[in-house]
Amino acid sequence: MHSKLLILLIVGIVLMTASLGWFGYQSFKTGFNAKAEPHMLEVFIARQLRHLAIPVGQRTTTNAVPLSPEVLADARARFADHCATCHANDGKGKTSIGQNVYPKLPELRFRDAQSMSDGEIISAITMEYAPPTCLRLEKENQKRISIV
Numbered sequence: 001m002h003s004k005l006l007i008l009l010i011v012g013i014v015l016m017t018a019s020l021g022w023f024g025y026q027s028f029k030t031g032f033n034a035k036a037e038p039h040m041l042e043v044f045i046a047r048q049l050r051h052l053a054i055p056v057g058q059r060t061t062t063n064a065v066p067l068s069p070e071v072l073a074d075a076r077a078r079f080a081d082h083c084a085t086c087h088a089n090d091g092k093g094k095t096s097i098g099q100n101v102y103p104k105l106p107e108l109r110f111r112d113a114q115s116m117s118d119g120e121i122i123s124a125i126t127m128e129y130a131p132p133t134c135l136r137l138e139k140e141n142q143k144r145i146s147i148v
């Protein structure tokens with residue numbers, strides 16, 4: 001009885017070590033590299049860590065700027081002025097900066113970015129827990145938040 005349990009435990013440990021080794025190899029064979037495509041596990045873990053780094057209170061903040069055609073027009077103009085250099089006007093990030101920084105720019109239209117809460121997006125562009133590159137671009141919170 002005990003020996004079966006021991007074998008099961010050893011097999012479990014071997015499998016876990018092998019999966020960690022495989023993950024480590026897959027994730028880090030290119031190092032953290034701006035040219036290489038990151039492994040999906042690296043992307044997944046990075047997104048989870050960033051999600052956890054934003055306090056719940058901040059994460060659940062909603063955009064206080066009411067939506068109106070004027071706000072949308074202003075936000076589009078702001079995005080074109082302050083964000084499109086890296087993210088491109090269509091949000092796909094296919095710019096010379098966007099494809100050559102680490103981490104590479106995620107497509108803002110993809111499910112991952114679209115599923116970010118207002119609070120997470122506000123964090124991403126107001127410098128608290130976010131990519132330093134997007135930050136410090138808009139000085140007034142209200143103007144930054146209108147983009148969200």
Ligand code: HEC
Nearest residue numbers: 082083086101105106112113121124125131133134137147
């Ligand atoms: C100098 C280049 C640069 C500029 C300018 C820039 N960003 Fe970013 N942005 C990045 C990089 C690099 C990332 C990826 C880093 C990350 O997600 O940790 C990113 C990530 C983001 C994300 C998170 C997307 C996701 O799926 O995780 C949002 C939202 C964002 N930017 C919005 C903006 C907005 C809005 C502006 C304009 C106010 C802006 N950015 C300006 C470089 C830039």
